[in-house]
Amino acid sequence: MNKKTxxxxxxxxxxxxxxxxxxxxxxxxxxxxxxRKLVNDTAKEMNYEQNKLALALKSGKSFNIGVIVPRIDSNxxxxxxxxxxxxxxxxxxxxxxxxxxxxxxxxxxxxxSLLNAQVDGILMxxxxxxxxxxxxxxxxxxxxxxxxFFDRKKDIPGVSxxxxxxxxxxxxxxxxxxxxxxxxxxxxxxxxEMQIFKNRYLGYKQALIDSGIEFDESxxxxxxxxxxxxxxxxxxxxNMNYPxxxxxxxxxxxxxxxxxEIKAHGLKIPEDVSxxxxxxxxxxxFMELSITSVDQSPIEMGRIAAKVFLEEANNSKKIKSEKRVxxxxxxxxxxxxxxxxx
Amino acid sequence: MNKKTxxxxxxxxxxxxxxxxxxxxxxxxxxxxxxRKLVNDTAKEMNYEQNKLALALKSGKSFNIGVIVPRIDSNxxxxxxxxxxxxxxxxxxxxxxxxxxxxxxxxxxxxxSLLNAQVDGILMxxxxxxxxxxxxxxxxxxxxxxxxFFDRKKDIPGVSxxxxxxxxxxxxxxxxxxxxxxxxxxxxxxxxEMQIFKNRYLGYKQALIDSGIEFDESxxxxxxxxxxxxxxxxxxxxNMNYPxxxxxxxxxxxxxxxxxEIKAHGLKIPEDVSxxxxxxxxxxxFMELSITSVDQSPIEMGRIAAKVFLEEANNSKKIKSEKRVxxxxxxxxxxxxxxxxx
Numbered sequence: 001m002n003k004k005t006x007x008x009x010x011x012x013x014x015x016x017x018x019x020x021x022x023x024x025x026x027x028x029x030x031x032x033x034x035x036r037k038l039v040n041d042t043a044k045e046m047n048y049e050q051n052k053l054a055l056a057l058k059s060g061k062s063f064n065i066g067v068i069v070p071r072i073d074s075n076x077x078x079x080x081x082x083x084x085x086x087x088x089x090x091x092x093x094x095x096x097x098x099x100x101x102x103x104x105x106x107x108x109x110x111x112x113s114l115l116n117a118q119v120d121g122i123l124m125x126x127x128x129x130x131x132x133x134x135x136x137x138x139x140x141x142x143x144x145x146x147x148x149f150f151d152r153k154k155d156i157p158g159v160s161x162x163x164x165x166x167x168x169x170x171x172x173x174x175x176x177x178x179x180x181x182x183x184x185x186x187x188x189x190x191x192x193e194m195q196i197f198k199n200r201y202l203g204y205k206q207a208l209i210d211s212g213i214e215f216d217e218s219x220x221x222x223x224x225x226x227x228x229x230x231x232x233x234x235x236x237x238x239n240m241n242y243p244x245x246x247x248x249x250x251x252x253x254x255x256x257x258x259x260x261e262i263k264a265h266g267l268k269i270p271e272d273v274s275x276x277x278x279x280x281x282x283x284x285x286f287m288e289l290s291i292t293s294v295d296q297s298p299i300e301m302g303r304i305a306a307k308v309f310l311e312e313a314n315n316s317k318k319i320k321s322e323k324r325v326x327x328x329x330x331x332x333x334x335x336x337x338x339x340x341x342x
Numbered sequence: 343m344n345k346k347t348x349x350x351x352x353x354x355x356x357x358x359x360x361x362x363x364x365x366x367x368x369x370x371x372x373x374x375x376x377x378r379k380l381v382n383d384t385a386k387e388m389n390y391e392q393n394k395l396a397l398a399l400k401s402g403k404s405f406n407i408g409v410i411v412p413r414i415d416s417n418x419x420x421x422x423x424x425x426x427x428x429x430x431x432x433x434x435x436x437x438x439x440x441x442x443x444x445x446x447x448x449x450x451x452x453x454x455s456l457l458n459a460q461v462d463g464i465l466m467x468x469x470x471x472x473x474x475x476x477x478x479x480x481x482x483x484x485x486x487x488x489x490x491f492f493d494r495k496k497d498i499p500g501v502s503x504x505x506x507x508x509x510x511x512x513x514x515x516x517x518x519x520x521x522x523x524x525x526x527x528x529x530x531x532x533x534x535e536m537q538i539f540k541n542r543y544l545g546y547k548q549a550l551i552d553s554g555i556e557f558d559e560s561x562x563x564x565x566x567x568x569x570x571x572x573x574x575x576x577x578x579x580x581n582m583n584y585p586x587x588x589x590x591x592x593x594x595x596x597x598x599x600x601x602x603e604i605k606a607h608g609l610k611i612p613e614d615v616s617x618x619x620x621x622x623x624x625x626x627x628f629m630e631l632s633i634t635s636v637d638q639s640p641i642e643m644g645r646i647a648a649k650v651f652l653e654e655a656n657n658s659k660k661i662k663s664e665k666r667v668x669x670x671x672x673x674x675x676x677x678x679x680x681x682x683x684x
Contacts, residue, residue, distance in 0.1 A: 062458055062459070063455075063458075064455050064458065064459055066438075071420075072414040072415070072420050072423065072439065073414070073415070073416075073417055073420030073421070074415075075415055078413075078414050078415030079415070081414065081441075085441075094440070094451060094452065094455040095440070096408075096438045096439065096440055096455065096456070096459065097414065097438065097439040097440065097441075098436070098437070098438055098439065099423075099427075099439075109436060110436065113405075113406050113436040113438065114438070116404055116405075116406065116460075117404070117406055117438060117459035117460065117461075118458075118459065118460075119459075227628075256628060283625050283628060286569075286598060286625065286629070287628070287629065287630065288629065288630035288631065289630065
């Protein structure tokens with residue numbers, strides 16, 4: 001191996017001090033732009049490799065950003081992460097990812113692991129757990145590590161968030177089912193202590209009320225975002241004395257389970273029972289019977305969350321501000337709910 | 343905020359030295375088990391929170407493990423990661439994930455980011471890039487950071503790996519198509535500088551030869567593991583003068599594209615053209631026309647890769663050993679290739 005180029009070699013070549021070289025490489029504005037350019041060009045020429053850890057210790061920055069999601073095997077979260085990466089990478093940041101599997105203890109431990117890994121900020125979607133404490137979030141704030149929520153969030157003063165208008169997404173989906181002639185629309189809900197699921201429930205309810213359809217709590221069922229759970233819940237619904245003629249699901253996975261169960265009962269989709277999901281997972285499009293769903297523009301969500309982080313990272317730590325960005329969802333109408341083809 | 347409990351507080355309470363407390367908390371076997379238990383119980387009682395970073399600096403361990411995959415939005419890689427997490431978590435390790443998007447520069451940068459984050463080891467599936475150098479892997483070896491490959495690997499002395507028998511998976515899949523009466527079987531391949539794709543190609547070829555079917559290079563096409571690429575490539579195949587009656591794809595995503603294209607040509611599956619994919623992604627099962635595929639037992643693969651890491655981490659750094667584990671794949675036969683129903 002060749003001997004590694006050091007800042008002393010660069011200093012010697014340019015006949016300036018090593019301290020000046022170091023400052024120039026770290027972009028210190030006390031050094032003239034001309035000198036900074038000269039040092040950087042020379043460093044490149046001499047194959048100088050900056051010790052990133054040393055740089056991190058000096059600047060207090062690691063240029064690693066932690067992203068915490070409930071699960072990585074969902075197109076929605078994977079796409080948000082893609083958006084974050086696309087936005088942060090040109091700024092020299094790398095993204096490291098942890099998943100919580102919706103377990104509260106893992107959420108806390110992931111935050112600690114990322115702090116130990118010296119990340120410069122954490123962008124996260126909180127776990128599904130019915131968590132009272134927000135001590136682990138407060139810890140980040142006390143340490144001055146920017147925290148940004150996306151999609152699943154908690155209201156904490158000083159913490160920015162990027163979400164979609166879940167109320168509107170659910171409202172539009174339910175209105176669409178009503179316009180297609182559905183009269184008894186069930187709702188597969190999820191843990192409503194999470195704002196996203198609460199807002200989807202409220203949007204669904206409001207659309208019924210606005211259309212003069214009686215709201216019936218008995219056909220709103222809380223379930224987990226899993227195919228099998230969707231099947232089980234739909235079985236309950238179809239075996240009722242007065243079964244629904246449509247299902248609006250707060251998840252594409254439960255919507256898929258609903259479709260399997262409706263077919264197993266020998267019923268036709270959308271004629272007998274219409275189905276609408278939420279998230280626009282790719283499989284909703286690939287299915288032979290494609291599934292109507294609500295698109296949440298996840299890449300855009302990731303990009304914006306990253307931009308909010310960059311703003312906060314560049315702010316003086318003395319300024320505390322928070323930003324709440326709400327994106328508008330889009331209903332994508334497909335076979336599973338399109339009864340009236342004109 | 344309350345004053346934090348320190349090891350000195352615990353030492354004072356138990357009337358032992360702080361050094362003994364520290365050693366006991368770090369599980370040093372020079373301290374009797376009784377003392378270790380006493381110290382740990384007291385620490386818990388006093389709400390002592392171990393400073394993990396300090397512990398990391400002292401023990402040289404961060405208890406963070408880096409996992410690098412080409413993409414997280416594939417059920418295969420997500421499941422391998424799940425297996426790694428399940429195996430490592432009870433040992434106190436946390437998993438942090440990076441993705442390369444099959445870009446060589448990101449592979450190198452991810453390794454550097456994880457090194458800066460002080461990970462205790464890296465488990466990875468290499469990117470698709472046709473990379474000559476293995477300098478970034480050598481760097482890990484020189485630093486004594488265990489490196490374990492899973493699925494997509496490079497042969498490097500001293501580096502352990504966990505893979506599946508791709509040759510056998512492809513051989514079985516092709517044999518199955520032959521047994522179903524297919525006579526002209528095309529192969530959607532991928533970058534064959536990667537061992538997994540080379541071995542799938544060789545398994546396919548050998549099955550043809552063993553069955554006395556002429557091998558025709560013109561119906562072996564290299565493509566990327568994407569639905570749209572599968573469509574494009576299949577279009578080429580179907581427009582040939584002598585089109586195939588079956589497609590064995592090295593990826594479920596291209597198999598899905600193939601199915602879409604075959605249908606678009608008004609042909610029947612499996613009667614006119616049979617299709618077999620590779621990886622057993624969940625959508626292959628969910629499709630109305632379910633897709634035959636090769637299961638790679640990814641959770642098992644992750645668990646074993648994690649076990650190999652634990653062995654290496656507990657080995658003296660003076661012992662260099664490598665382990666090459668090869669799992670056996672399983673062909674899952676479904677609608678897309680089942681012509682003979684008996």
